[in-house]
Amino acid sequence: MLELNNLEVAYHSAAPVLRGLSLRVPLGAVVALIGPNGAGKTTVLRAITGLLKLQRGRATKGEVLFNGQALLGKHGEDIVRAGIAQVLEGRRIFMNLSVEENLRAGGYRSTGPEVSADLDRFYTRFPALGAHRKQPAARLSGAEQQMLTIARALMARPKLLLLDEPSLGHSPKVIALLEELIRELNGEGLSILLAEQNAAMALDLSHHAYVMEHGKVVLDGSTAILRADRTIQACYLGVGQREAPHSLRDARLYPRKKRWLS
Ligand SMILES: Nc1ncnc2c1ncn2[C@@H]1O[C@H](COP(=O)(O)OP(=O)(O)OP(=O)(O)O)[C@@H](O)[C@H]1O
Ligand SMILES: [Mg+2]
The missing domain is CATH 3.40.50.300 (P-loop containing nucleotide triphosphate hydrolases)
Structure with missing residues (x-):
């Protein structure tokens, strides 16, 4: 590949x-x-x-x-x-944007229904992201920020x-x-x-x-x-x-x- x-x-x-x-x-x-x-x-x-x-x-x-x-x-x-999607070294997320805004940024090429399906999927897979979806990413723990970084990359499918x-x-x-x-x-x-x-x-x-x-x-x-x-x-x-x-x-x-x- x-x-x-x-x-x-x-x-x-x-x-x-x-x-x-x-x-x-x-x-x-x-x-x-x-x-x-x-x-x-x-x-x-x-x-x-x-x-x-x-x-x-x-x-x-x-x-x-x-x-x-x-x-x-x-x-x-x-x-x-x-x-191809890349998760960079360190937690490169938009700290002032909400968890959901971060995820949506990763899915910018997807259609509306694809974004909704992916958000559902990641909120189920990472309940902490779902629970904090409206909160600034800066409020997440280090581990949750790492998961958000990966989930955001996956939003690009x-x-x-x-x-x-x-x-x-x-x-x-x-x-x-x-x-x-x-x-x-x-x-x-x-x-x-x-x-x-x-x-x-x-x-x-x-x-x-x-x-x-x-x-x-x-x-x-x-x-x-x-x-x-x-x-x-x-x-x-x-x-x-x-x-x-x-x-x-x-x-x-x-x-x-x-x-x-x-
Ligand atoms: N932007 C840059 N400008 C100049 N030299 C760089 C730059 N980035 C990396 N280097 C140099 O290139 C070499 C390889 O660096 P690289 O970051 O790819 O290594 P790495 O294996 O990822 O290291 P680490 O485990 O510390 O992340 C190093 O000697 C580094 O100093
Ligand atoms: Mg390196």
């Missing part, structure tokens, strides 16, 4: 931060993109949706294909129409959902709810590309995973195989070590952020 071939991306006039990256998201799959801070995960998602341009970034090589259609150079409406670090800053309980939601959405047929530093979560959820370091894929494979891999366990899952090493290539012990070990 989604295919990135030999993608090279640079910001401003600096050296490329993606250096010949290739990955695939097959129809109906959950694919994880894991890697440490600065590996380039967000940049990959920006390259797919054309948000690079806002950051003065550009693809200097390679291609992005979605159902065979070239996406590089496209953004905004073109991406939504193609069937995408075929492919790009999620950037949905677990960031959430408790294990909320992360479990997010996992349940992602599984449920995938069960309904949505394809998902999940960029996460929380490798444990990403490997739990995905069918296939790509491990990125310094703008390149250093390892990829079916999740079952990666989870059984000793180096992945040591570097990314904190198994058998008190502190995870810095990278796959550089397996010296480095203190990592706590959430790597969760």
Whole structure:
């Protein structure tokens, strides 16, 4: 469904931060993109949706294909129409708008009956959103705001959902709810590309995973195989070590952020 071939991306006039990256998201799959801070995960998602341009970034090589259609150079409406929705890092909702106004903004291309059906669906699935539908989004808890961010993206009825670090800053309980939601959405047929530093979560959820370091894929494979891999366990899952090493290539012990070990 989604295919990135030999993608090279640079910001401003600096050296490329993606250096010949290739990955695939097959129809109906959950694919994880894991890697440490600065590996380039967000940049990959920006390259797919054309948000690079806002950051003065550009693809200097390679291609992005979605159902065979070239996406590089496209953004905004073109991406939504193609069937891709992105949940950005952090909770990017309109804090002063009501919950319902936020959701309606996500469904701006849908017909009236589609919007009503989707609102009903999300208020049932997320009762807290229903209960606060007329309240400013700022009044929601962090977890509820995260759910609103995802629900708003789903209002566009995408075929492919790009999620950037949905677990960031959430408790294990909320992360479990997010996992349940992602599984449920995938069960309904949505394809998902999940960029996460929380490798444990990403490997739990995905069918296939790509491990990125310094703008390149250093390892990829079916999740079952990666989870059984000793180096992945040591570097990314904190198994058998008190502190995870810095990278796959550089397996010296480095203190990592706590959430790597969760
Ligand atoms: N707008 C920008 N302008 C210049 N350089 C940028 C910009 N955004 C990211 N970079 C650089 O590109 C590299 C990849 O960053 P990116 O945000 O894609 O990594 P990431 O894997 O998403 O990291 P994190 O886990 O911290 O979110 C980093 O070196 C970063 O400093
Ligand atoms: Mg990022």
